Amino acid sequence: xxxxxxxxxxxxxxxxxxxxxxxxxxxxxxxxxxxxxxxxxxxxxxxxxxxxxxxxxxxxxxxxxxxxxxxxxxxxxxxxxxxxxxxxxxxxxxxxxxxxxxxxxxxxxxxxxxxx
Amino acid sequence: xxxxxxxxxxxxxxxxxxxxxxxxxxxxxxxxxxxxxxxxxxxxxxxxxxxxxxxxxxxxxxxxxxxxxxxxxxxxxxxxxxxxxxxxxxxxxxxxxxxxxxxxxxxxxxxxx
Numbered sequence: 001x002x003x004x005x006x007x008x009x010x011x012x013x014x015x016x017x018x019x020x021x022x023x024x025x026x027x028x029x030x031x032x033x034x035x036x037x038x039x040x041x042x043x044x045x046x047x048x049x050x051x052x053x054x055x056x057x058x059x060x061x062x063x064x065x066x067x068x069x070x071x072x073x074x075x076x077x078x079x080x081x082x083x084x085x086x087x088x089x090x091x092x093x094x095x096x097x098x099x100x101x102x103x104x105x106x107x108x109x110x111x112x113x114x115x116x
Numbered sequence: 117x118x119x120x121x122x123x124x125x126x127x128x129x130x131x132x133x134x135x136x137x138x139x140x141x142x143x144x145x146x147x148x149x150x151x152x153x154x155x156x157x158x159x160x161x162x163x164x165x166x167x168x169x170x171x172x173x174x175x176x177x178x179x180x181x182x183x184x185x186x187x188x189x190x191x192x193x194x195x196x197x198x199x200x201x202x203x204x205x206x207x208x209x210x211x212x213x214x215x216x217x218x219x220x221x222x223x224x225x226x227x228x229x
Binding site: 002004033041042043044045048056088090092104105106107108109110112 | 150157158159160161162165203205216217219220221222
């Protein structure tokens with residue numbers, strides 16, 4: 001158990017809809033990172049939030065957006081869903097020192113999104 | 117270009133045998149190197165995290181090595197068990213001022229009885 005919880009665990013949406021995924025970070029951690037993992041592929045970095053500010057972004061379009069709350073939990077929002085957005089979405093929490101990713105990452109079990 | 121390459125892409129071994137997975141990286145600056153184990157459909161779990169000055173680190177039957185001069189790492193699994201079947205992913209922290217994480221594609225390991 002990593003102490004990182006994600007919800008929902010599974011969901012099905014149709015193309016064009018919007019989805020919100022949630023992540024509660026481990027106690028004491030100030031940073032949340034989001035990853036997309038397509039079937040059979042490695043995780044792809046979407047973005048990271050450090051103390052409620054975006055602290056790095058991967059090669060994802062603006063319809064992928066996020067938030068981090070004062071308690072360091074986080075949301076990932078995806079608008080105008082496309083079929084290729086079907087994937088496992090992973091959240092990882094960590095405790096950054098000066099916004100540098102030198103510390104351990106603790107992953108949740110993921111949210112499996114299917115877009116029909 | 118900052119990259120992490122793993123080999124082999126996949127590996128099948130018999131239960132009880134040992135195996136070694138490889139990771140080569142071209143990441144600068146370098147902060148640390150991690151190995152994660154990921155069961156299918158689950159989140160990755162950290163096995164080891166090694167800094168520049170560490171050559172070897174063990175976690176039970178898993179032993180990671182790091183050669184920072186040649187920019188190579190290996191993960192050795194001793195006396196494999198069926199539960200070791202998973203993807204093993206090498207990740208390097210570095211490459212920019214925020215030391216973002218650069219992920220390898222993983223090695224898919226299958227242990228057969």
